[in-house]
Amino acid sequence: MMSALSLSVIAERLGAPYEGAPLAVSGITIDSRAVTPGDLFVALPGERVDGHNYIDAAVANGAIAALVEHPVDADVPCLRVSSCLAALSDIGRASRDFSRSLVIAITGSCGKTTVKNLCRSIFTQAGPTVATAGNYNNEIGVPLTLARLDDETRFAIVEMGATRRGDIAHLCALARPSITTVLNAMEAHLEGFGSVADVADIKAEIFDGLGAQGTAILNLDQPWVSLWRERIARAGADTVSYSLGEEGDITVADLRDLGLQGSEFTLRVHGEEQAVRFPLPGRHSVANALAAAALATAAGLDLGTIVTGLEQAEAESGRLRAESLGEDKTLIDDSYNANPGSVRAAIDLLAATAGNSLLILGEMLELGEESAERHREMGARAREQGVTRFVGIGDALKPAVETFGSTxxxxxxxxxxxxxxxxxxxxxxxxxxxxSRGAAMESVLVAIRDTAREAGLC
Structure with a gap:
């Protein structure tokens, strides 16, 4: 980790006074509980927690220095800067400057983390790979990801999120990716964006800095293809396309849905093809697999390596992960987050299961003035797709339950x-x-598991 950066190099880069020994920095962290020996602790101030109050804890866990905004009494060197957040970006940029890694950047309204995980599964077959931890994809998470690059890192898979115009452009300026994609544009973060058209336009910032040596991955199944083609052409980048249909450089054939067990299909890459047994459920997951395959193809990986990585992929906690409740009942944990696009995909998957189905839905946040209508649509879709029962939690779900009907x-x-x-x-x-994350539906999962145990199901 960060093998090219010492504390003196970081201090010089930040313009922070430092006259001590050139201590080797092994990593960067903002969480005192996650410190490993040799880390630089960044004391980020926040609305609820101020990192300056945890410097002693970070040092106790092995931090060799701290980044601060005001004088503190500490037993390690402290680099003082005007903004820890801005300094964190500078450190991420510096780590990227020293790295020869091929950087791949992913954005979109839905599926970013899944595609990132699929890419990690694929790219690790070909060489040392660093990928965004969890969904740490913002102005804090991206620099922390870049800080993990070292001399051995061959590939960096960087997930990028946005809440406003300019966010993606800023993250790309730090990471300087060579291959990028917008997976989709849907009804997410509308309070900050305005409309889905605005989402599509803002997400396209990920194409703007590619240049003639870069490659853009284009989802032909999205209605924003013309907009994205225009942005890619303006950047002068090459294009690799994919589609669940018959057109595109990367396509799928002979798709067989196996329900919660995933799917089987033939993956076609520039005319070459190979059978895949893919473990993640849902048609939308197959689209995610095609996106990952396209990113890997643009990076020069062969079809066999891609298929091996896809077949070894695992669902992340909170994202359509199924578990047994006794012999004849199944609980699907899709609690990590929600927007209308991901809820539609979840409803379609649930509706295709055998027997009586129950959807328990918490609020989809950050939908602004469209909240009531979007929730109502989810109730209508669940009814139309044949979901047996629908439970809504919170005021925003009243329209959905009313639309769903008597059950x-x-x-x-x-x-x-x-x-x-x-x-x-x-x-x-x-x-x-x-x-949505703020709905804290993981507590419902705990209650369901407890109820199942009390009933002797598990």
Whole structure:
């Protein structure tokens, strides 16, 4: 990690006074609990937590220095800067400057983390790979990812999120990716963006800095293809396209849906093809697999390596991960986050399962004035697709439950649902739990598991 950067080099880069020994910095962290020996601790101030209050804890865990905004009493060297956040960006940029890694950047409204994980599974077959941890994809997470690059890193898979215009451009200026993609543009973060058209335009910032040596990955199944082609052409980059249809450089044939067990299909890459047994469920997951295959193809990886990586992929916690509740019931944890696009995909997957299905949905946040209508659409889709029962939690879900109909149930809070879980569990064969991060639906999962244990199911 960061083998090219010492504390003196970092200090010089930041313009921070430092006259001590050139200590070797092994990594960067903003969490005192995650410090490993040799780390530089960045004392980020925040609305709820100020990192300056945790410098002693970081030092106790092995931090050799700290980055601060005001004088502190510490037993390690402290580099003082005007903004720890801006300095973190500078450190990420510096680490990228010293790296020869091929950087791949991914953005989109849905599927970023899944495609990043698929890419990690593929690219590690070909060489040392660094990838964004979790969904740490913002102005803090991207520099932390870049800081993990070292002399051995061959590939860097960087997930990029945005809440406003200019975010993606800033992250690309730090990472300087050679291969980029916008997976899709959907109804997410509309409070910050305005409209889905604005989302498509803002996400396209990831293409703007590519240049003639770069490659853009284009999803032909999106309605924003013309906009994105224009931005790619303006950048002068090459294009590799993919589609679930018949057109594109990367396509799929003989698709067979295996439900919660994933799917089987033939992957076609520039005319070459190979059978794939893909473990992630849902048609949308196959689209994610094609995106990862396109990114790997642009990086020069062969079809065999791509297929091996796809077949070894694992679902991440909170993203359509199925578990057994006894012999005949299944719980699907899709609680990590939610927007209308990902909820549609979850509904389609749940509706295709055998027996009685139950969708438990928490609020989809950051939809602005469209919140009521978008939630109502989810109730309509669940009804139309044949979901047996629908439970909505929170005020925003009232329109969805009303639209779903007579077998819909509404609860004001997660705790209010708990008393009804024994009956709901008895009546259901497959349960899917989903909601935005702020809806904290993981507590519902805990309650369901507890209820199942009390009923002797597991």
């Amino acid at each position: 819909g149930q509404w609860y004001p809070t997660r705790d209010a649902l708990t008393a009804a879980l024994p009956e709901l569990l008895e009546q259901s064969d497959t349960l899917l739990v989903k909601g």
